[in-house]
Amino acid sequence: ANISLGCRQVAPLFAPLSCRRFTAEIFEQQQFVTRRTGFGTLLSSADLRRAASFWQFKVAVDHSQARLLRPDSFEHDSAWTDGTLVDGAAIDTALANNRTMVLHNVELYWPPIGRLCLALRRAFGVYAQANVYHAPRGLRKAVHAHQDAQSVFVVQCEGRKTWQLL
DSSP states (O other): OHHHHHHHHHHHHHTTSOHHHHHHHTTTTSOOOOOOOOSOOSOOHHHHHHHHHHHTEEBOTTSSSEEEEOTTSOOBOTTSOTTOEEOHHHHHHHHHTTOEEEESOGGGTOHHHHHHHHHHHHHHSSOOOOOEEEOOTTOSOSSOOOOOSSOOOOOOOSSOOOOOOO
């Protein structure tokens, strides 16, 4: 019952394919790109500022909460030391300085993202977590090309970026 509920909840990610077909033919086997939506507003820039201010995110070089990346890199900007508070004003400062704000485990802090992760867990029987990459408008490359060790669902919540999947 939980698996079928999860499939119904995440179906907009891979429509018009059925959950069964997506799982059998695509999941962890090949890339699948769609422009479909169906999740409403998962997270906006304003939401991110509110959540950061409420939860008082802090910079942690060990990836535990927040990191600020230099353009086209995975290098943390050392000007943002461990323990630095990341609130809405800090996000604005980071973006003004062409830094990409990375927040880890956002499913713990923002209910719509938490519901999506829960649906992914139910649908595919795997652990799901959400990292948010909030990049400044117009930044050509927010993050350096890299490889993830796990399956990744990328959901563009706001704005426009060109994604290159290898």
